[in-house]
Amino acid sequence: GQQLNQSPQSMFIQEGEDVSMNCTSSSIFNTWLWYKQEPGEGPVLLIALYKAGELTSNGRLTAQFGITRKDSFLNISASIPSDVGIYFCAAPRPGNTPLVFGKGTRLSVIA
């Protein structure tokens, strides 16, 4: 249904490497949101996407709204230790119901 599937579930990368993660669904969405949760904190909104095909950057982070409207992608370039955390995708469901969240991708950066 309107579940969001994130992959990978976790990843360990070397500092300086680029990172790619994605969020997919069998449903169409009109908005995609990406959050980062640092250890011991609540999720913080990184990027919001509102149009199919849209590419939006926030520093070293770039997110894309898939053209099918069923997926979204987040890339991090030249990772650094402070990129560590859990990255969540989220999307609003029809009918004014609360956001649906993916289960997150846990990123670990090895210095």
Next chain:
Amino acid sequence: NAGVTQTPKFRVLKTGQSMTLLCAQDMNHEYMYWYRQDPGMGLRLIHYSVGEGTTAKGEVPDGYNVSRLKKQNFLLGLESAAPSQTSVYFCASSALRTGIYGYTFGSGTRLTVV
């Protein structure tokens, strides 16, 4: 700006005890939410509110009650705590019901039930 403030930050309860988690927001947001986060499970919605005096059930409401007596506060209650309620609890708020501009989250309450 404080944003969303949750109290307490940590708590240990014995099975069967009760407690209330407090969430306060200073952004004049209409909509508020309670989530729990467990390893590998992501964020699961417990209850939410679309305005002062209203509450609604989310995905995992059993064992919890909520109240929204004032617009800025959203309380989550556990009447008889169980070990299965050991979790990290997050409160969030939003200006729009659709959530298209995202939610603002608090920093969480880590609850352990022994």
